Amino acid sequence: MQTEQQPQHQNQLTVQNSGSLSFSSHLSKEDEEISKSALSTFRAKEEEIERKKMEVREKVQLQLGRVEEETKRLASIREELEALADPMRKEVAVVRKKIDAVNKELKPLGHTCQKKEREYKEALEAFNEKNKEKVQLITKLMELVSESERLRMKKLEELSKNIDSLH
Numbered sequence: 001m002q003t004e005q006q007p008q009h010q011n012q013l014t015v016q017n018s019g020s021l022s023f024s025s026h027l028s029k030e031d032e033e034i035s036k037s038a039l040s041t042f043r044a045k046e047e048e049i050e051r052k053k054m055e056v057r058e059k060v061q062l063q064l065g066r067v068e069e070e071t072k073r074l075a076s077i078r079e080e081l082e083a084l085a086d087p088m089r090k091e092v093a094v095v096r097k098k099i100d101a102v103n104k105e106l107k108p109l110g111h112t113c114q115k116k117e118r119e120y121k122e123a124l125e126a127f128n129e130k131n132k133e134k135v136q137l138i139t140k141l142m143e144l145v146s147e148s149e150r151l152r153m154k155k156l157e158e159l160s161k162n163i164d165s166l167h
Contacts, residue, residue: 046124053117060113064106071099 074096081089 057113060106060110064110067099067103067106071096071103074099 074092078089078092078096081092
């Protein structure tokens with residue numbers, strides 16, 4: 001029994017010394033807790049990002065509403081000024097043009113926001129796929145290490161029997 005544990009321990013050490021990753025045939029409770037904690041942290045950050053994104057979207061919508069209201073108000077004021085032949089007419093026209101320019105700038109910003117959101121979702125999906133692939137590779141590695149240990153133990157037992165039969 002102790003001879004079985006010793007080669008397994010040596011094999012684990014070999015795997016640990018051969019690279020920066022170390023694996024045993026089963027994930028330890030601590031590794032599971034770390035994975036759960038990381039996943040929990042990741043989900044919390046995702047929720048926070050989603051919440052902030054919604055806040056920004058709401059702010060943009062509020063600003064768009066305000067800008068439209070201001071544009072209507074200024075158009076009304078301009079009409080009144082033209083009717084009065086007000087000397088401030090030029091200034092109002094300048095302000096109106098600035099508002100129109102801001103409106104034109106807001107539209108592409110909204111599109112950029114939507115594009116970035118799509119890019120984020122695509123990047124997140126790619127990240128999740130790679131993470132899934134990593135988990136599959138780790139599982140395969142653990143299977144290979146386990147099979148290698150089993151085959152080496154079998155060979156060691158055969159060699160031990162051969163040595164015993166020589167005496």
